Amino acid sequence: MEEKLRALIDRLKACGSLVVALSGGVDSSTLAKAAVLALGEKAAAVTARSEFLSADELADAVAMARAAGIRHIVVDARDLDDPDVVRNDKERCYYCKRGRFEKLCAWAKENGFAYVADGGNLDDKGDYRPGMRAVEELAPTVISPFMECGWTKADIRARARAWGLAVADKPSAACLASRVEYGLPLTAERLGAVEAAEKILRPFAKGQLRVRHHGNLARIEAEPDTFRDIIAHREEIAAALKKLGFTYTALDLVGYRTGSTNEAL
Numbered sequence: 001m002e003e004k005l006r007a008l009i010d011r012l013k014a015c016g017s018l019v020v021a022l023s024g025g026v027d028s029s030t031l032a033k034a035a036v037l038a039l040g041e042k043a044a045a046v047t048a049r050s051e052f053l054s055a056d057e058l059a060d061a062v063a064m065a066r067a068a069g070i071r072h073i074v075v076d077a078r079d080l081d082d083p084d085v086v087r088n089d090k091e092r093c094y095y096c097k098r099g100r101f102e103k104l105c106a107w108a109k110e111n112g113f114a115y116v117a118d119g120g121n122l123d124d125k126g127d128y129r130p131g132m133r134a135v136e137e138l139a140p141t142v143i144s145p146f147m148e149c150g151w152t153k154a155d156i157r158a159r160a161r162a163w164g165l166a167v168a169d170k171p172s173a174a175c176l177a178s179r180v181e182y183g184l185p186l187t188a189e190r191l192g193a194v195e196a197a198e199k200i201l202r203p204f205a206k207g208q209l210r211v212r213h214h215g216n217l218a219r220i221e222a223e224p225d226t227f228r229d230i231i232a233h234r235e236e237i238a239a240a241l242k243k244l245g246f247t248y249t250a251l252d253l254v255g256y257r258t259g260s261t262n263e264a265l
Contacts, residue, residue: 001158005034007149012038013113015143019108020045021101022072023053024061026167027153028117030160031145033068035117045070046107048077048100051191052175054198064167079177080127088186090130091204091263092177097131098138105141114141121146123153130264173207176263180213193244200240204229208256211241218246221256 012018020032022045035043045068047061049055058074061201065072076101079085084095104116118135124147125132135142146156160168177186179194190213197211199219205222212219218241221231230251231239238249252260 001155004149004151004155005159008034009038010042011149012117015117016246017042017113017115018044019104019111019113019116020059020070021104021116021118022047022061022065023119023166024057024059024064025119025173026160026165026170027121027146029061029064029068029165029167030156031117031119031162032065032070033163034145034159034167036068036070041071043070044111044113045072046104047072047074047138048079048103049074050077050079050175051188052077052079052096052177054173054176054195057173060167060170064165067165073107075103077103080188086186087178088177088180088182088184090128090182090262092130092182092186093131094134096175096177097136101134101138101142104140108141116142118142118144119146120144121151121153122155127259128265157224163178172258178259179210180261181215182261182264184213184215189245193246196244197241197246200237201230201260204233204237210256210260212252212261216245216247218244218249219252220250221252221260224255226250227255232236 018035018039020035022028022032032045045065079096082099085092108116157168176191176194180190194211194213198209201209205226209222210221241249
């Protein structure tokens with residue numbers, strides 16, 4: 001682990017100056033802390049504000065930038081202005097990430113930063129992630145230091161704990177768009193319904209939770225040991241979700257798993 005940390009710090013120092021794409025999750029927050037240690041004031045963090053990012057995640061990004069001691073800027077991503085993103089086909093993540101990182105690269109250039117860093121790690125190669133292709137296409141300006149230095153998710157969490165970062169054990173949290181069934185156009189209303197539905201479920205579902213949007217059906221993914229509490233409040237939950245536009249509410253008996261929307265591809 002110490003060797004990986006030295007390699008990471010050396011890689012970041014070699015950049016001279018760097019912007020970290022900060023989402024507020026454990027990966028980007030840990031990278032932001034490392035960037036400060038390596039580059040000091042020559043490091044900055046930028047968070048893309050969008051309908052895809054929940055209010056809680058934006059608050060976490062602000063808090064983690066403050067904890068890392070890194071300069072933090074919030075920019076408007078305007079993801080829903082892109083018809084390729086709104087179409088929500090299987091390449092949505094590619095179009096979204098490409099557009100966002102092009103904006104980050106432009107911001108970095110205008111403000112005198114040489115590179116933009118993504119928080120991707122080796123474990124991200126185990127799922128369908130077309131957004132990784134966008135990062136690769138924008139090289140060499142956009143880099144993935146954790147991947148380059150051989151870091152896994154477990155490595156990142158261990159380092160976050162060692163640094164005392166509050167997000168060390170924070171569950172992974174993909175963007176709200178990842179909850180919407182492919183082919184169902186993305187709208188602010190649909191994304192807002194997902195965010196609101198997960199807030200309704202949260203008191204009854206600790207740990208990982210997703211509400212997947214399938215038009216008039218809300219499919220709940222939670223950890224199996226929370227099923228009992230969800231079912232005990234099923235009428236309350238279903239009534240609340242109906243007010244959000246979900247005619248039907250279903251509990252996925254398989255439980256939470258990463259990237260379940262991709263199972264339909």
